[in-house]
Amino acid sequence: MISTTGTDVANWVDVAYLITGILFILGLRYLSSPKTARLGNRISAVGMLIAVVATLTQGIVNWWVLGAALVVGAAIGIVSAQRVKMTAMPQMVAIFNGAGGGAAALVAAGELLKVYNAGTVPTYDISFTSVLSAVIGAVSFAGSIIAFLKLQEVMTGRPVTYPGQQIVNALLLLAILVCWGLVVANAPNALEYFWIALGCSFALGILFVLPIGGADMPVVISLLNSFTGLAAASTGFVLGNNVLIISGALVGASGTLLTVLMGKAMNRSVTNVLFGAFGAVTVSAGGGAAKQHNVRSVSADDVAAMVAYANEVIVVPGYGMAVAQAQHSIRELADQLEKRGVDVKYAIHPVAGRMPGHMNVLLAEANVPYTSLYDMDDINGEFERADVALVVGANDVTNPAAREDKTSPIYGMPILNVDKAHNVVVLKRSMNSGFAGIDNPLFDDPKTVMLFGDAKKSIDGVVAGVKAL
Amino acid sequence: MTAHLLTELTIFILAVFVGLEVISKVPTTLHTPLMSATNAIHGIVLVGAILVAGVANAPFNAIVGFVLVLLASLNVFGGYTVTERMLQMFRPKTPAAKAPGDNA
Numbered sequence: 001m002i003s004t005t006g007t008d009v010a011n012w013v014d015v016a017y018l019i020t021g022i023l024f025i026l027g028l029r030y031l032s033s034p035k036t037a038r039l040g041n042r043i044s045a046v047g048m049l050i051a052v053v054a055t056l057t058q059g060i061v062n063w064w065v066l067g068a069a070l071v072v073g074a075a076i077g078i079v080s081a082q083r084v085k086m087t088a089m090p091q092m093v094a095i096f097n098g099a100g101g102g103a104a105a106l107v108a109a110g111e112l113l114k115v116y117n118a119g120t121v122p123t124y125d126i127s128f129t130s131v132l133s134a135v136i137g138a139v140s141f142a143g144s145i146i147a148f149l150k151l152q153e154v155m156t157g158r159p160v161t162y163p164g165q166q167i168v169n170a171l172l173l174l175a176i177l178v179c180w181g182l183v184v185a186n187a188p189n190a191l192e193y194f195w196i197a198l199g200c201s202f203a204l205g206i207l208f209v210l211p212i213g214g215a216d217m218p219v220v221i222s223l224l225n226s227f228t229g230l231a232a233a234s235t236g237f238v239l240g241n242n243v244l245i246i247s248g249a250l251v252g253a254s255g256t257l258l259t260v261l262m263g264k265a266m267n268r269s270v271t272n273v274l275f276g277a278f279g280a281v282t283v284s285a286g287g288g289a290a291k292q293h294n295v296r297s298v299s300a301d302d303v304a305a306m307v308a309y310a311n312e313v314i315v316v317p318g319y320g321m322a323v324a325q326a327q328h329s330i331r332e333l334a335d336q337l338e339k340r341g342v343d344v345k346y347a348i349h350p351v352a353g354r355m356p357g358h359m360n361v362l363l364a365e366a367n368v369p370y371t372s373l374y375d376m377d378d379i380n381g382e383f384e385r386a387d388v389a390l391v392v393g394a395n396d397v398t399n400p401a402a403r404e405d406k407t408s409p410i411y412g413m414p415i416l417n418v419d420k421a422h423n424v425v426v427l428k429r430s431m432n433s434g435f436a437g438i439d440n441p442l443f444d445d446p447k448t449v450m451l452f453g454d455a456k457k458s459i460d461g462v463v464a465g466v467k468a469l
Numbered sequence: 470m471t472a473h474l475l476t477e478l479t480i481f482i483l484a485v486f487v488g489l490e491v492i493s494k495v496p497t498t499l500h501t502p503l504m505s506a507t508n509a510i511h512g513i514v515l516v517g518a519i520l521v522a523g524v525a526n527a528p529f530n531a532i533v534g535f536v537l538v539l540l541a542s543l544n545v546f547g548g549y550t551v552t553e554r555m556l557q558m559f560r561p562k563t564p565a566a567k568a569p570g571d572n573a
Contacts, residue, residue, distance in 0.1 A: 073542025113528035253488025357500030
C-alpha cells in the first residue's frame with residue numbers, strides 16, 4: 001500500500017484488512033464440508049469484525065449517524081434472519097443481496113461527490129471505477145427487489161414480456177455507456193451524467209429481471225449475487241481498499257460459478273435464461289392442456305403398501321414440496337420406512353427449488369441427515385435398483401422428454417432418471433402441466449401411478465397407511 | 470492507468486482465482502449456505518459505507534448516510550445470522566436413527 005506519510009511503513013489498518021481477507025478465504029475453505037461449515041462462517045464473521053473495528057479508527061466523526069444506522073440495520077437483519085422460514089430463503093438472500101448492491105452504488109456515488117465537492121476533477125481511475133460500481137450496484141439493487149417481489153409472490157412469477165423489450169434494454173445500456181464515457185471524459189456537468197447513468201442502471205435492473213420466470217430464479221439469484229460481489233470489488237478500486245477488492249472478487253467468483261452450474265443443469269446458456277422469457281412462449285409449444293393423458297390415479301393406502309414392502313425408495317423433491325411444506329411429513333415417512341428396513345434416499349436435482357441447494361436446506365431443516373441427500377450424478381445409476389421413486393412436487397427435472405424428445409423445449413437438460421425405477425409414484429396437485437407448461441410423458445408411463453392432492457396431506461395419508469400395515 | 474490501479478487489478482484477479490478454486494470445492498448440498506455466506510462477505514461494503522458516511526467531509530447529508538450504513542449493516546448482520554441458522558441444521562446420520570433399521 002502507498003503510505004500517506006511518505007515513509008515505507010505499512011499502515012496497521014491495512015494489516016488488519018489483510019487478515020480479514022485471509023479469514024474470508026479460510027471461511028469459504030471450511031465450507032467444503034458440512035462438518036466444518038459452521039466454523040467457517042464464524043471465521044468469516046471474525047474477519048468482518050476486524051475490518052469494521054479497524055475502519056472505525058479512521059477519523060470517524062459522525063458517530064450518531066453511524067451508530068444508529070449500524071444498530072437499526074443489525075436489528076432488522078438479525079430479527080428477520082431468525083424469523084424467516086426456510087422456504088422463503090431465496091427471498092431473504094435476494095433482500096440482503098440488494099442491500100449490499102445498493103450500499104455499493106451509494107459508496108461509489110459518495111466518493112465521486114467528495115471529489116466534486118472539493119472543487120477538484122476526479123482521476124480517470126476514480127471516475128471509471130465509481131461509475132462501474134454505481135452501475136453494477138444499482139442493477140443488482142433493483143434486480144434483487146424484483147426477484148424478491150416475484151419470489152414472495154407479490155407480483156406474478158411468470159415472465160413479464162412486452163413488445164420491444166430487448167430494444168428498451170439495449171437503449172438503456174447504450175445510455176449508461178454514453179454517460180459513463182462523458183463522466184470519465186470530464187464533460188461539463190459530468191455529475192449530472194453520473195446520476196443519469198445511475199437512474200438508467202436502476203431501470204435496467206428492474207427490466208432485466210421482469211421477463212425471467214420463477215423456475216429460472218436459481219440462475220438469477222446466483223447472477224445477482226455475483227453482481228453485488230463485483231460492485232463491492234469495484235468500490236474497492238474507488239476507495240483504494242484492498243479488503244473490498246479481495247472480498248468482492250471472492251463473491252463475484254462464487255456467484256459466477258453458481259450461475260454457470262445452474263445454467264448447465266438446465267442445459268441453457270445464461271443469455272438464454274436472461275433473454276429467453278422461458279415459460280411465456282412455451283405454452284404453445286408444450287400444449288400441456290390439449291394432450292389427453294391416460295394416467296392411473298391411486299389412493300394413499302395403495303402408495304403406503306408399495307413403499308412399505310420395498311427394499312429401496314428414492315424420494316425426488318421439487319419446489320412443490322416446499323410450497324406444500326411437506327418436508328416434515330416426508331421425514332416422518334422416511335422414519336417409518338427405515339424402521340421397517342426400507343432404504344430411503346433423496347435425489348436432488350441442481351435446479352430443484354428457487355435457488356441453488358434450496359431442497360437440501362429444506363430437508364436439513366426437517367432433520368433429514370445430509371448423508372441421505374444425493375446429487376443427480378451420484379443417484380442416477382441407483383434408480384434401476386430402486387423399487388419406488390417417490391416424486392414430490394417435481395416435474396420438469398424428471399421429464400424423460402428431455403432425454404428422448406428432440407422437439408421438447410427442455411430437450412438436452414440433464415434429468416433425474418426417475419423412469420428407470422421399478423415403480424414411480426408422482427404426487428401432484430392436479431393434472432395441470434408444470435411451471436414451464438411442458439408435457440411430461442412420465443405420467444403416461446405404465447409403471448407410473450399418480451397420487452393427486454396437496455403433497456403434505458397425501459404424504460400424511462401414506463404415513464398413516466404405513467403405520468396401519 | 471496508474472501503477473496503483475495495476476497493483477489493485479493484480480490483487481483482484483488473483484483473488485478471483487482463489488475464489489474459483491475454493492468455491493469449486495463446496496459440495497452442492499451446501500450451495501444455499503454458500504450463497505448466503507458470500508452474501509455476508511459482500512457486506513464488507515460496510516467498510517466503504519463507514520469511510521464515506523462517517524468522516525468529517527461526508528458528501529451526503531445525515532439521512533442518506535444513515536440509509537447507506539443501514540443497508541450495509543443489514544447485509545452483514547442478516548447474512549451471517551441466516552447462514553449460521555442454516556448450517557446448524559445440517560447433521561450427519563445419527564446412530565439413534567440407524568439402529569431401528571438393523572433388522573433389515
